Amino acid sequence: MSMLVEFSVVPVGKGVSISPQIAEVLRIVVASGVSYKANPMGTVMEGDWDAVMSVIKKCHDVAMINAERALTTITIDDRKGKEERIEKKLESVEQKLGMKLKK
């Protein structure tokens, strides 16, 4: 069983440019070995609850080392009996559309 999860971590009060902090977050995601796809607004991962949540906790904790405050948002789309949805979910939409989407 695996879940699809998008998350983002935003440090508050550390200035307007937060790309160094987002780089730290993505370094943790890549090092975790969990399946992921980055997008301009967050990172999508696929895995079971404990695997995915332990990565997000590490990312949130890293943001809180250097910031007084952080906002972390997590959206979970959990569906029984489906695997590799990080690839297949959009492929299924592209098939219905009869075209490739920008990613």
Add this chain to the structure above:
Amino acid sequence: MSMLVEFSVVPVGKGVSISPQIAEVLRIVVASGVSYKANPMGTVMEGDWDAVMSVIKKCHDVAMINAERALTTITIDDRKGKEERIEKKLESVEQKLGMKLKK
């Protein structure tokens, strides 16, 4: 250290009315003993990461017993050196406004 967390769990494909499932979720929240406030769009809790996330996992798991698919959204506002923000955050806003807000 405590975090403020809002979450909601929506079973997908179980029909349009989901108040029985939301009742199950709130039964778990109340039984957990974690500080909470319910609103028409979700439930706000205050506590440390492990306490709050274990409640949300239970709520998500209950939804997945009876549904093929569930969407769970979690928003975390974590701030160092502040406690009882579930009460004080809005009180601070009301002081600045010089009026009581509808809740």
Add this chain to the structure above:
Amino acid sequence: MSMLVEFSVVPVGKGVSISPQIAEVLRIVVASGVSYKANPMGTVMEGDWDAVMSVIKKCHDVAMINAERALTTITIDDRKGKEERIEKKLESVEQKLGMKLKK
């Protein structure tokens, strides 16, 4: 027809304490006359798309006057043939639970 909508506006890079900005947002919500309920993580409103979105745009614009960057999140729960859900949605859950919830 009316929708239930929760939103929050967070200025980024304006320091850790943002309650003055949240007060500005709630001043706009109250002045709009739209049905609302404030909670520690956001504000729930009920109304049609144009009414609700024009309030949220004003709130977002006010945040952007004084900040270089702002994050605004909006969650819409739209359901046909239901009114006054800002009150009735939780009442329906309380009936199923057989208890009053903290709000």
Add this chain to the structure above:
Amino acid sequence: MSMLVEFSVVPVGKGVSISPQIAEVLRIVVASGVSYKANPMGTVMEGDWDAVMSVIKKCHDVAMINAERALTTITIDDRKGKEERIEKKLESVEQKLGMKLKK
């Protein structure tokens, strides 16, 4: 001035598989001519408030034609003096990481 916006529309009570509805949403996004990138959890667009929100309203309205209920979530990251962030935001993170990310 342009904003970065991620959104998703989920019809509730229309069964577990919603890829036909997501295909309808993406057909509207593509036809709008607004800059976009699709990901497994939502669609990111870049444009001004009115352009982007009118696309999202059309997508929400299409979902409500065929469903009794729909959940639409919108996250806005608005930043002054920056353009083409739909490409540049992740490129800036990749530069800091010294590696290409999966997208």
